[in-house]
């Protein structure tokens with residue numbers, strides 16, 4: 001028996017690149033200008049097209065999703081030692097810009113049925129030094145950004161939405177993820193809904209934040225004034241014209257990519273939700289970057305590690321916990337591996353990152369409460385049957401009672 005191979009985002013099997021991308025790339029090559037600061041027009045057009053698509057006033061492109069998040073934190077302009085509240089259940093790209101701007105990451109806990117920040121936990125972490133909240137729409141499941149925006153406004157701080165996994169995710173108020181907070185950030189890395197290999201986008205309705213981010217992205221060099229000077233500490237996070245060309249073509253595919261992911265994920269949801277101890281995410285507004293499965297391991301039921309092993313035996317590879325440990329338990333934070341041997345700016349608050357500090361985060365990551373099934377816009381009926389079959393076989397192996405239906 002040959003193993004069933006699912007489409008995946010690391011190859012053409014699970015990506016939609018084609019003639020539209022090639023055509024735009026040819027335009028750039030033929031123009032002879034691959035750089036936006038020296039006259040290229042693709043990146044500026046890409047920014048405008050993305051802003052129009054999600055209904056934001058301003059968009060600034062950058063070289064990665066992490067860079068996009070760095071623009072956002074730079075726009076918060078924290079003093080060293082100011083605090084930014086975020087989640088320990090996310091890609092490191094959410095966290096790194098906080099430390100890069102010398103701010104202290106403060107971890108709030110998440111909700112057990114989504115893995116997204118719990119607004120009450122966020123509220124309990126606010127201090128006089130809090131400058132911003134960075135929320136993640138994990139796997140494309142909408143976070144409670146309306147509540148978080150209220151909390152932010154109450155305290156006069158900024159809400160940054162990390163929507164790297166949440167293109168065309170609908171939040172509860174009916175807005176696109178990334179447009180409820182003061183700033184929204186997206187990634188165009190290879191595995192995201194749409195891709196330029198690497199790349200990032202930030203959006204905002206605030207012209208002052210937009211200007212700060214645009215400057216930070218380009219050495220804080222105010223090219224619009226014609227003056228060669230540097231207004232503050234910035235970096236070179238420019239997107240190349242080649243990436244922007246691909247991005248513009250990818251935008252044309254986004255709606256269908258999300259529609260296809262939704263259709264297949266919602267079919268799989270009926271399968272997963274029928275299995276004792278497993279539940280999928282609320283599909284309302286979800287754009288399914290990947291497919292999270294929440295595991296109730298109480299009363300001796302199998303945990304996510306057991307499920308993951310059993311599924312692997314039937315050819316389906318999953319990621320228990322999504323990441324290996326909460327971000328606050330990685331050496332970067334737990335051992336303050338930041339600047340030289342200074343431990344700055346977290347050396348004095350290491351106790352706040354101890355094991356046990358965010359119990360729900362740890363239940364999901366460390367204790368087997370969550371596993372992730374990779375999702376893809378190119379899944380066929382056969383692919384869905386294969387995934388359901390692996391779940392059925394794993395359930396049987398694990399002695400989980402009940403019938404597992406077809407997708």
Ligand SMILES: *Cc1c(COP(=O)(O)O)cnc(C)c1O
Pocket residue numbers: 064065066067090091092093094136162164165187188189198199200
């Ligand atoms: C992918 C991702 C990032 C980082 O994006 P890169 O483009 O890889 O730098 C940040 N946050 C989340 C939630 C992500 O999924």
